[in-house]
Amino acid sequence: MDMQSDDGFVPISKMNHTNRSKQLLECFTAKFQQEPVFYVRVPGRVNLIGEHIDYCGYSVCPMALEQDILLAVSTGDGTMLKLTNVDPSYTDYECDIKNFEICNGGDGPKWHQYFLCGVKGLLDVLPQEISINGFNVAVSGIIPQSAGLSSSSALVSAAALSTSHVHNFNISKEELANLCAGCERYIGTQGGGMDQAIAFLASEGCAKLIEFTPLRCKDISLPLGAVFVIAHSLTRLNKAATADFNCRVVECRIAAQLIAKRQGIDCSTIKTLRDLQTALNVNLHTMIALVMKILHENPYTKEEIADELSITTAILEQTSLTPNTKHIESFKLHQRALHVFQEALRVQKFHETCNNFSSEGALVTLGRLMSESHNSLKDLYECSHPQLDRLVEISQNFSLGARLTGAGWGGCAVALVTSENVTKYIDMLRTKFYKQLGVENSDGLVFATKPNAGARIYVI
Ligand code: ADP
Ligand code: NG1
Ligand code: MG
Numbered sequence: 136m137d138m139q140s141d142d143g144f145v146p147i148s149k150m151n152h153t154n155r156s157k158q159l160l161e162c163f164t165a166k167f168q169q170e171p172v173f174y175v176r177v178p179g180r181v182n183l184i185g186e187h188i189d190y191c192g193y194s195v196c197p198m199a200l201e202q203d204i205l206l207a208v209s210t211g212d213g214t215m216l217k218l219t220n221v222d223p224s225y226t227d228y229e230c231d232i233k234n235f236e237i238c239n240g241g242d243g244p245k246w247h248q249y250f251l252c253g254v255k256g257l258l259d260v261l262p263q264e265i266s267i268n269g270f271n272v273a274v275s276g277i278i279p280q281s282a283g284l285s286s287s288s289a290l291v292s293a294a295a296l297s298t299s300h301v302h303n304f305n306i307s308k309e310e311l312a313n314l315c316a317g318c319e320r321y322i323g324t325q326g327g328g329m330d331q332a333i334a335f336l337a338s339e340g341c342a343k344l345i346e347f348t349p350l351r352c353k354d355i356s357l358p359l360g361a362v363f364v365i366a367h368s369l370t371r372l373n374k375a376a377t378a379d380f381n382c383r384v385v386e387c388r389i390a391a392q393l394i395a396k397r398q399g400i401d402c403s404t405i406k407t408l409r410d411l412q413t414a415l416n417v418n419l420h421t422m423i424a425l426v427m428k429i430l431h432e433n434p435y436t437k438e439e440i441a442d443e444l445s446i447t448t449a450i451l452e453q454t455s456l457t458p459n460t461k462h463i464e465s466f467k468l469h470q471r472a473l474h475v476f477q478e479a480l481r482v483q484k485f486h487e488t489c490n491n492f493s494s495e496g497a498l499v500t501l502g503r504l505m506s507e508s509h510n511s512l513k514d515l516y517e518c519s520h521p522q523l524d525r526l527v528e529i530s531q532n533f534s535l536g537a538r539l540t541g542a543g544w545g546g547c548a549v550a551l552v553t554s555e556n557v558t559k560y561i562d563m564l565r566t567k568f569y570k571q572l573g574v575e576n577s578d579g580l581v582f583a584t585k586p587n588a589g590a591r592i593y594v595i
Contacts, residue, residue, distance in 0.1 A: 143308065143589070143590065143591055143592065144591070144592055144594065145591050145592070145593050145594070146593070146594060147173075147174065147593045147594060147595045149593070150174060150176075150593040155205070155275055155277070156174075156205065156275075158221055158275065159174075159205055159207050159221055159273055159275040160207060162207075162219060162220075162221045162273045162275070163207040163209075163219075163271075163273035166217075166219040166227070166271075166273060167209060167217070167219075167271045167273075169209055169271075170209070170595075171207035171208055171209050171273070171595075172208065172209045172210065172594075172595055173208050173297075173300060173592055173593060173594050173595060174205060174206060174207055174208070174592070174593040175204075175205070175206040175208065175293045175296050175297045175300070175590070175591070175592055175593075176203050176204070176205050176206075176293075176590065176591045176593065177203060177204050177289040177290075177292045177293040177296065177334050177589075177590045178199035178200050178201070178202065178203045178278075178289060178333075178334060178337060178587050178588070178589065178590070179199070179200045179202045179203060179204075179278035179279075179284040179285045179286055179289050180197045180198065180199050180200055180284065180285045180288075180329075180330060180333045180334065180337070181197065181198060181200055181284060181363060181365055181540050181541075181547075181549050181584060182195055182196065182197040182283075182329065182540050182541060182549075183196045183197065183198065183342055183363060183485070183505070183540075183549065184196050184478075184481055184482055184485045184504060184505060184508050184538070185197075185329075185478060185479075185481075185482040185485075186478060186508060186512055186516075186538070186539070186540070186541075186542075186543070187383055187387075187474070187475070187478070187512070187516055187518065187542070187543075188327075188475050188478050188479055188482070189326070189327025189328060189329040189345070189347065190325060190326055190327035190384050190387070190407070191327075191387050191391075191407045191408040191409055191475045191479075192327075192347050192348055192407040192408065192409025192410065193347075193408075193409055193475065193478070193479040193482065194344055194345060194346045194347070194479070194482050194483075194486075195327075195329045195344075195345050195482065196342055196343070196344055196345075196355060196482060196485055196486065197329055197330075197333040197342065197343060197345065198333065198337065198341070198342035198343065198357075198363075198584070198586040198587070199333055199334070199337030199586060199587040199588065199589055200278070200284060200365075200584055200587055201584070201585070201587050202277050202278045202279070202284065203276075203277065203278065203289060203587075204274065204275070204276045204278065204286070204289040204290050204293045205274075205275045205276070206272050206273065206274055206275075206293050206294075206297055207272070207273045207275075208270055208271065208272050208297045208300070208301065209270065209271045210268055210269075210270050210271075210301055211268065211269035211270045211271045212269065213269055214231050214232045214233050214267055214268065214269045215229055215230070215231060215232070215269040216229060216230055216231075216232040216235075216254065216269050216270060216272075217229040217269070217270075217271045217272070218247055218250060218272050218273075218274065219272070219273050219274070220246065220273070220274045220275075220276075221273065221274065221275045222275075222276070225246045225247075225274075228245075228247035228250075230251075231269075232254065232258070232267060232268075232269050232270075233267055235251055235254075235255075237251050237252060237255060237321045237322065239322055239323045239375055242376055243373040243375050243376030244322050244323075244375050246290070248322060249287050249290045249291050249294070249319075249322060250272075250274075250290060250291070250294040251294070251321075252291045252294065252318045252319050252321045252322055253290070253291040253292060253293065253294025253295035253296075253297075253298065253315060253318060254294050254295070254298050255318060255321060256291075256295050256314045256315060256317060256318025256321075257294075257295045257298040257299050257302075257304070257306075257314065257318075258298065259318075260306070260310075260314060261302055261304055262304075265302050265303075265304060267302070268301055268302060270297065270298075270301045272294075272297060274290070274293075276289070276290065279367055279546075279547065279579075280371070280373075281371040281372055281373045281374070281545070281546065282367055282371055282541070282545070282546035282547045283539065283540050283541020283542055283543060283545075283546035283547050284365070284540070284541060284546070284547060285330040285333075285334070285541065287319065287322075287330075287374070287375075288315065288319060288326075288330030288331050288334055289330075289334055291315055291318065291319045291331070292311070292315045292330075292331055292334040292335065292590060293590070295311060295314060295315050295318065296311060296590055296592065299311070300592055308335040308336055308589070308590070309335070309336070309350055311331075311335050311590075312328065312331045312332045312334070312335040312336060312350060313328065313331075313350055315331035315334070315335075316328030316330075316331045316332070319331065322375045323375050323381070323457075323458070323459060324374050324375050324380050324381060325380075325381050325384045325385075325457060326374075326380070326384075327347065328345075328347060328350060329345055332345045332350055332352060333345060333589070334589060334590055335589050335590050336352040336589055337586070337587060337588060337589035338354070338586075338588060338589065339586060339587060339588040340585075340586055341354040341355055341356055341357065341586050342354075342355040342357055342489075342586055343355060344482075344486050347409075348409075355486060355489045355490075356489060356490075356492075357489065357586070358489060358492045358497060358498060358501070359492075360498070360553050360554050360555075361498060361501065361551060361553070361554075362551075362552050362553070362554050362557050362583050362584075362585075363549050363550070363551060363552075363583075363584050364534075364549070364550050364552050364557060364560060364561065364581065364582065364583050364584070365540070365547050365548070365549050365581070365582055365584055366526055366530065366547060366548050366549075366550070366564055366568070366580065366581040367546070367547050367580040367581065368520065368522045368523040368525075368526045368545060368546060368547065368548060369522065369569075369572060369574070369580070370520045370522045370523060370545030370546065371545045371546060372520075372542070372543075372544035372545045372546065374542050377544075378459040378460050378462075378463065379518070379544055380542055381457045381459055381460050382460050382463055382466075383471060383516065383518065384457070385455055385456050385457060385460050385463075385466070386466050386467060386468055386471040387407070387408055387471050387472065387475055388406060388407065388455050389435075389440055389451075389455050389466060389468060390408065390426075390430060390468040390469075390471060390472035391405050391406070391407055391408045391410060391411040391472070392405050392444060392455065393429070393430065393435075393440065393443050393444065393468060394411055394425055394426070394429050394430065394472075395411050395414065396443060396444055396445075397429050397443075398415060398425070400414050400415070402444060403454070408422070408472060408475050408476070419476050419479055419480050419483075420480075422476045423473065423476045423477065426469060426472045426473050426476065427473075430468045430469035430472060431469060432469045432470070434465040434466060434467050435465070435466045435467075435468055436464060436465060436466075437451060437463075437464055437466075440466065440468075467517075470514075470515040470516070470517075471515070471516060473515055474511045474512070474515040474516045477511060478508060478511060481504045481507060481508055484500070484504055485501060485504050488500045488501055488504075489501070498535055498551070498553065499535060501535065501536065501551055502534065502535025502536025502537075502551045503535075503536055504536065505535075505536035505537060505538045505549070505550075505551055506531050506536040506537060506538065508538045509527050509531075509537065509538035509539055509548075512538065512539055512543060513539075516543075518539075518542065518543035518544055519539050519543050519544070520543070520544055520545045520546075522545075523539050523543070523545060523546065523548060525568070526548045526564075526568055527539060527548045529563075529564065529567050529568055530548055530550040530560075530564070531550075533556075533559075533560055533563050533564075534550040534551055534552045534556075534560055535550075535551040535552065535553070536550070536551050537549065537550035537551070552583075557583050561581050561582075561583070564577070564581050565577050565581070569581075
């Protein structure tokens with residue numbers, strides 16, 4: 136990683152030496168009978184606003200978390216890659232790094248498959264003159280999993296970063312972010328680039344506005360006194376285990392193609408709703424008006440879509456669907472496209488409000504935008520969960536605003552709370568949410584955040 140210009144490359148003395156890093160070291164030495172030569176840390180993230188729009192090409196507002204994936208690494212013998220995890224429920228894995236396959240079995244990928252995504256992504260760009268080395272890795276992760284805080288991307292990104300460092304390969308953070316966004320798709324999910332971008336480009340103390348194609352990253356200074364508190368709904372979804380996530384991706388793609396066709400644009404060149412907006416050269420309000428005019432609210436059948444696009448259903452499956460969405464027969468194009476354009480507008484407003492914080496009522500505006508975002512994800516995008524809705528509803532009543540964060544279908548909520556109300560808000564959730572579900576100890580399930588730094592390599 137090219138870290139000469141910033142703090143990405145850090146001496147080991149600056150790493151937080153905690154019980155956790157001690158446990159990781161013990162796990163590493165017990166398994167590999169040697170000391171690690173470097174450590175890699177990649178944070179999880181919370182997305183403040185801009186949900187399910189990165190893969191449509193629109194900007195998002197995440198920040199990095201303190202919760203992270205930490206790897207201890209040493210160069211191995213020959214070309215063997217050996218993985219172990221401090222959590223014994225993840226079984227050890229090894230393979231020849233020159234010859235492995237990434238597969239996603241029916242009920243979701245195994246943990247090592249995420250690691251292999253990062254390895255493969257990096258090896259694919261490694262110049263031929265660099266000889267390929269195996270390596271040994273012990274993993275410690277404390278990002279809640281399948282809960283919308285991006286544990287999967289932190290693992291994929293940490294794998295790519297360790298592969299680059301083992302091979303002494305100089306690659307910029309931006310290149311790593313782009314590369315990791317692409318390689319997580321080997322697991323099957325067709326996500327955007329938000330998680331990997333914030334993992335590499337985050338800086339301490341600010342959230343980021345991440346823009347795509349090309350990837351750009353701007354600081355967002357969060358208003359003084361604004362604290363974002365994360366709460367787990369105690370429901371989860373592994374995004375690679377079902378077709379839910381990819382179904383939304385393809386609904387957005389098809390919505391873009393259908394509007395393009397009606398507007399006389401060659402729809403084979405349109406992959407995202409933003410491609411469509413760029414081709415039409417109009418603003419987001421006009422895009423919303425087009426959705427209202429062109430897309431009906433009833434679900435579209437595959438046949439109707441094929442008819443509209445003047446193609447066969449077989450071609451539709453080939454060009455617009457994914458292997459795990461080919462069986463889907465009904466697509467809600469109006470609702471999904473409407474969410475995307477309205478959410479993109481909310482991101483603009485959120486960013487403007489943070490930049491212009493002196494304006495009266497700014498905190499209230501930010502909170503309102505977050506709550507509107509949740510309502511849209513619940514009603515138009517249908518990616519929430521009843522228990523998560525309940526958590527958000529309780530949170531909205533005791534904060535400035537709250538929403539689900541990440542892909543949804545379970546997972547975490549994020550609420551905007553003034554600093555003086557954080558303790559009160561957390562206590563309220565303990566009583567009104569967790570205790571009602573029989574959970575007496577909610578430590579680690581609800582916590583205040585502050586914007587953390589991006590990926591780092593700690594060298595010895
Ligand atoms: P998220 O919303 O956290 O990104 P995903 O469903 O996309 O959730 O990915 C979760 C998967 O990532 C887990 O099922 C596991 O395979 C992998 N994973 C995440 N953290 C770890 C970890 N600490 N150790 C091993 N695997 C992990
Ligand atoms: P999570 O919730 O971390 O799986 C996913 C996508 C993001 C983004 C969000 C929804 C991946 C790796 N991540 O995040 O790109 O689309 O959902 O905003 O697919
Ligand atoms: Mg994920």
